[in-house]
Amino acid sequence: MGDEDPHADADFAHLRERERDLARYIDHLNDGQAMGYKVIAAHHPRYGQQAVRSSMKLLTDAGHVRHIREHITVEDNSMRWVTRTYWSRTRRSPEWWAEFARARKGRIVTDAYGPGLARAEEPDVPEEPDVSEEPDVSEPAEEPEPGSAAYRTLTDLREADPRMPLSDADCRALEVLAAEWLSRGAAPHDITKALTDGLPPTVTNPGGLARNRLETKMPPKQAKIRQKATRRARIDRVIMCCATCDADELTAKIVNGLCVECRAELEAEEAAGPLPGYVPDTFLTAPPQDTGVVDVTRWADEVRRAAGLRPKATRGV
Helix, strand or coil, X not given: CCCCCCCCCCCCCCCCHHHHHHHHHHHCCCCCCCCCHHHHHHHCCCCCHHHHHHHHHHHHHCCCEXXXXXXXXXXXXXXXXXXXEEECCCCCCHHHXXXXXXXXXXXXXXXXXXXXXXXXXXCXXXXXXXXXXXXXXXXXXXXXXXXXXXXXXXXXXXXXXXXXXXXXHHHHHHHHHHHHHHHCXXXXXXXXXXXXXXXXXXXXXXXXXXXXXXXHCCCCCCCCCCCCCCCEXXXXXXXXXXXXXXXXXXXXXXXCCEEHHHHHHHHHHHHHCCCCCCCCHHHCCCCCCCCCCCCHHHHHHHHHHHCCCCCCCCCCC
């Protein structure tokens, strides 16, 4: 879509510092990457799970994120639900997201379609070409052309070892066998080595010896790696989900990407707000080093601070 904001230093200037930092981080993730708050917290250098979870609510409320559950039906009539996280660099209204979700229905995807991050401007998946037949690995190698690599390998044999001077008739008679070697992954030097290693001092019948070795030392056929055929699938149902608890609109009321309970929690957190300059340990990427001693007073004070209360005064000794 042409209305997506370009990358710029001023991206996400409307957000608070933490949400702006996480928005920039998410905006540079690759499509298909996991986007749960636990995953982001495990990789982000500054914020822990609680901080990321809280920020994801705010980014959803700001119109950048939506979780959409899509039901797909594959060509073989198998079906499954896929929950995807859609990201938009541009702020979007609830009405825009509702239309975006509605437009997802009927889209053609593939059976490789799975959960992860996707862009709101995600293009349609192109239709896969219909490949109805695959070559049979049991088919013999094609008849070699004169001057083929197989033929040249045999004619060059006399230079590798003077005891194997194959005639033109020998080379043409053995060309099919040498071509089969090459079709099975052997290189020309493999054929040369097989036909010259351990030769007796005198070779009276180079053509017969070459045929015997080409037949008895033939490398095994390489197992053909068959690519799993990509099958078409169609999105035939779309429902909105809460960005944090994963409840969907079939079981909960979703308002601007959040269920009522999570929205109430978000509004309570915003109303309380953190104390100036204080960051609880649970908001950090790693807890303080465990010394084996639990400071109950310190933890109680941190709980009070997190709740917006002042720590209990310490009595003098």
